[in-house]
Amino acid sequence: xxxxxxxxxxxxxxxxxxxxxxxxxxxxxxxxxxxxxxxxxxxxxxxxxxxxxxxxxxxxxxxxxxxxxxxxxxxxxxxxxxxxxxxxxxxxxxxxxxxxxxxxxxxxxxxxxxxxxxxxxxxxxxxxxxxxxxxxxxxxxxxxxxxxxxxxxxxxxxxxxxxxxxxxxxxxxxxxxxxxxxxxxxxxxxxxxxxxxxxxxxxxxxxxxxxxxxxxxxxxxxxxxxxxxxxxxxxxxxxxxxxxxxxxxxxxxxxxxxxxxxxxxxxxxxxxxxxxxxxxxxxxxxxxxxxxxxxxxxxxxxxxxxxxxxxxxxxxxxxxxxxxxxxxxxxxxxxxxxxxxxxxxxxxxxxxxxxxxxxxxxxxxxxxxxxxxxxxxxxxxxxxxxxxxxxxxxxxxxxxxxxxxxxxx
Amino acid sequence: xxxxxxxxxxxxxxxxxxxxxxxxxxxxxxxxxxxxxxxxxxxxxxxxxxxxxxxxxxxxxxxxxxxxxxxxxxxxxxxxxxxxxxxxxxxxxxxxxxxxxxxxxxxxxxxxxxxxxxxxxxxxxxxxxxxxxxxxxxxxxxxxxxxxxxxxxxxxxxxxxxxxxxxxxxxxxxxxxxxxxxxxxxxxxxxxxxxxxxxxxxxxxxxxxxxxxxxxxxxxxxxxxxxxxxxxxxxxxxxxxxxxxxxxxxxxxxxxxxxxxxxxxxxxxxxxxxxxxxxxxxxxxxxxxxxxxxxxxxxxxxxxxxxxxxxxxxxxxxxxxxxxxxxxxxxxxxxxxx
Numbered sequence: 135x136x137x138x139x140x141x142x143x144x145x146x147x148x149x150x151x152x153x154x155x156x157x158x159x160x161x162x163x164x165x166x167x168x169x170x171x172x173x174x175x176x177x178x179x180x181x182x183x184x185x186x187x188x189x190x191x192x193x194x195x196x197x198x199x200x201x202x203x204x205x206x207x208x209x210x211x212x213x214x215x216x217x218x219x220x221x222x223x224x225x226x227x228x229x230x231x232x233x234x235x236x237x238x239x240x241x242x243x244x245x246x247x248x249x250x251x252x253x254x255x256x257x258x259x260x261x262x263x264x265x266x267x268x269x270x271x272x273x274x275x276x277x278x279x280x281x282x283x284x285x286x287x288x289x290x291x292x293x294x295x296x297x298x299x300x301x302x303x304x305x306x307x308x309x310x311x312x313x314x315x316x317x318x319x320x321x322x323x324x325x326x327x328x329x330x331x332x333x334x335x336x337x338x339x340x341x342x343x344x345x346x347x348x349x350x351x352x353x354x355x356x357x358x359x360x361x362x363x364x365x366x367x368x369x370x371x372x373x374x375x376x377x378x379x380x381x382x383x384x385x386x387x388x389x390x391x392x393x394x395x396x397x398x399x400x401x402x403x404x405x406x407x408x409x410x411x412x413x414x415x416x417x418x419x420x421x422x423x424x425x426x427x428x429x430x431x432x433x434x435x436x437x438x439x440x441x442x443x444x445x446x447x448x449x450x451x452x453x454x455x456x457x458x459x460x461x462x463x464x465x466x467x468x469x470x471x472x473x474x475x476x477x478x479x480x481x482x483x484x485x486x487x488x489x490x491x492x493x494x495x496x497x498x499x500x501x502x503x504x505x506x507x508x509x510x511x512x513x514x515x516x517x518x519x520x521x522x523x524x525x526x527x528x529x530x531x532x533x534x535x536x537x538x539x540x541x542x543x
Numbered sequence: 544x545x546x547x548x549x550x551x552x553x554x555x556x557x558x559x560x561x562x563x564x565x566x567x568x569x570x571x572x573x574x575x576x577x578x579x580x581x582x583x584x585x586x587x588x589x590x591x592x593x594x595x596x597x598x599x600x601x602x603x604x605x606x607x608x609x610x611x612x613x614x615x616x617x618x619x620x621x622x623x624x625x626x627x628x629x630x631x632x633x634x635x636x637x638x639x640x641x642x643x644x645x646x647x648x649x650x651x652x653x654x655x656x657x658x659x660x661x662x663x664x665x666x667x668x669x670x671x672x673x674x675x676x677x678x679x680x681x682x683x684x685x686x687x688x689x690x691x692x693x694x695x696x697x698x699x700x701x702x703x704x705x706x707x708x709x710x711x712x713x714x715x716x717x718x719x720x721x722x723x724x725x726x727x728x729x730x731x732x733x734x735x736x737x738x739x740x741x742x743x744x745x746x747x748x749x750x751x752x753x754x755x756x757x758x759x760x761x762x763x764x765x766x767x768x769x770x771x772x773x774x775x776x777x778x779x780x781x782x783x784x785x786x787x788x789x790x791x792x793x794x795x796x797x798x799x800x801x802x803x804x805x806x807x808x809x810x811x812x813x814x815x816x817x818x819x820x821x822x823x824x825x826x827x828x829x830x831x832x833x834x835x836x837x838x839x840x841x842x843x844x845x846x847x848x849x850x851x852x853x854x855x856x857x858x859x860x861x862x863x864x865x866x867x868x869x870x871x872x873x874x875x876x877x878x879x880x881x
Contacts, residue, residue: 306651316639326612356605531797
């Protein structure tokens with residue numbers, strides 16, 4: 135029982151369950167205001183960007199300012215489609231988890247632009263080192279949905295042979311690195327890969343994603359140090375969705391004064407971006423990729439967004455934050471914003487949107503039916519049992535051969 | 544053949560590997576311009592350029608992670624951790640990542656990495672320059688642990704490790720970098736120049752991973768060990784007059800169970816020895832497996848020689864380090880058992 139004043143500060147979010155969330159005092163730089171520095175800029179040229187907010191879609195859903203990537207309507211519609219597909223897929227997979235079809239799932243609701251726009255701004259040959267919440271990259275890169283589902287239900291067609299928890303995708307063919315449960319480890323690994331690409335005289339860029347909470351890990355520091363030291367062609371994406379499970383970003387000192395500011399200390403140009411603004415995420419990624427490809431080194435992007443759903447299917451956010459907080463988030467919803475932008479351009483309308491949602495919903499339902507035909511976690515078929523002994527090393531040694539025999543196979 | 548100490552042999556292995564394969568790079572703290580605090584990477588930056596042998600920031604986790612990313616990209620990095628005692632900050636990257644990436648990606652990404660690190664005691668290194676942390680790694684599926692005991696093996700095992708497609712923790716017993724050590728701290732310094740295994744081919748050759756060597760044939764008792772203690776065991780066998788068979792394990796995971804069991808079935812008695820603290824040490828694994836495989840041939844309990852279950856002390860190093868007398872006592876005790 136707390137009997138006295140705390141003896142040190144323990145940061146707390148402004149709103150807890152039962153409170154009325156109100157973000158009106160969150161002073162965010164308006165879209166269109168931030169300047170676009172040259173790709174050969176130094177960290178000093180981004181000091182204002184690290185505490186500001188790069189945006190391109192204004193309150194009227196119009197594209198404004200120097201960070202408007204000026205994408206053609208087809209590209210915008212493609213982006214919208216990937217984001218809607220990501221959301222539809224997430225909803226369906228969550229439901230299937232609730233029905234016991236898979237052990238675990240993690241949605242990316244509200245953060246679809248962070249992965250989809252970034253993936254579209256990169257080349258497909260660029261290497262990505264995602265965390266577990268960038269499934270939008272897979273859709274943007276055209277991964278087979280049935281394959282993704284087969285992984286999540288660990289069936290006989292799972293390309294990871296049932297070895298990994300759901301959502302820990304690996305897709306080498308799509309230049310998508312193996313997702314790890316250990317937070318932040320991929321950040322410095324992305325630097326090693328980027329150095330390898332430079333070493334091989336390839337103009338490949340690598341991009342990696344971590345969350346706000348993971349910036350507290352030592353690997354965040356290691357990654358930025360390496361990238362800065364060796365001027366590696368890397369894009370560091372810090373997805374500040376305000377929440378690390380139940381802890382608000384203040385526990386990782388995200389307000390001191392921003393997560394982007396931390397990049398400046400390593401001499402890296404660092405920019406805070408409206409993570410719910412498809413155009414801004416696209417433009418910032420494109421800029422960082424150009425910088426990296428031209429040999430100017432790494433960039434830190436803080437993608438300012440909000441984790442609208444639960445952390446995972448094992449989490450209930452109503453235990454630590456107001457239920458309606460996501461709806462009060464001042465940067466809105468990335469899908470609604472891009473959709474309204476396209477409607478404003480007279481390149482989209484509600485009927486087409488509904489038709490697309492319905493089409494993608496059917497696609498996901500149909501894909502799941504197909505995925506299930508290759509087996510499910512509970513009813514099989516799974517990958518053959520002896521496969522648990524494969525791929526530990528290039529060749530199994532006597533220990534694994536004996537242990538396999540001990541298992542009777 | 545040229546006379547080399549272990550440092551020169553390791554340096555020669557890196558030189559040969561870098562000459563033969565442009566994908567081989569080496570890096571670590573002070574490993575570049577300066578050539579390493581133990582000189583193992585000396586001259587390599589000058590010969591192969593800044594981007595093939597370079598200095599790293601003091602961040603072991605980042606050094607391991609850099610190797611992981613490079614290896615996944617298709618290079619063959621050789622990363623140096625300045626002392627095995629300082630490998631712990633890299634444990635997450637090694638255990639959670641490097642060891643598992645092949646498995647968790649079902650072979651889509653592989654990790655042909657060597658992590659080199661000076662290892663073991665006997666040099667007045669105190670708590671943080673003397674450790675033998677191999678058991679932390681032998682417990683990890685997916686990585687291999689190699690520890691040479693002489694210049695010839697050091698070069699051949701390092702070349703085999705660099706050419707292996709699996710991640711390898713390569714521990715180098717720094718006590719025997721410059722010469723063999725028989726465990727007698729007050730004895731004269733020895734040189735590799737007078738040792739048969741100090742004759743090292745200049746070019747390419749490998750020593751097979753996973754293969755132990757019977758370095759002294761005997762009939763009375765089998766001693767299984769590795770690293771510096773190989774020399775202590777050999778000296779103890781000569782001094783005690785007990786006809787011990789000494790096995791140099793060389794590769795800890797996967798260890799050469801055939802060579803061990805063949806010997807123990809012949810001698811009926813076994814001592815396992817390592818410098819590391821006794822509890823949960825690699826010697827414990829050896830003892831358990833030998834007991835299982837050779838139970839009906841054993842004529843005495845398996846004896847385990849190890850460091851004490853204490854941090855490695857400075858002033859009382861020679862009461863800690865398993866020296867000749869402990870081997871002799873163990874040999875007597877094991878062979879006296881009826």
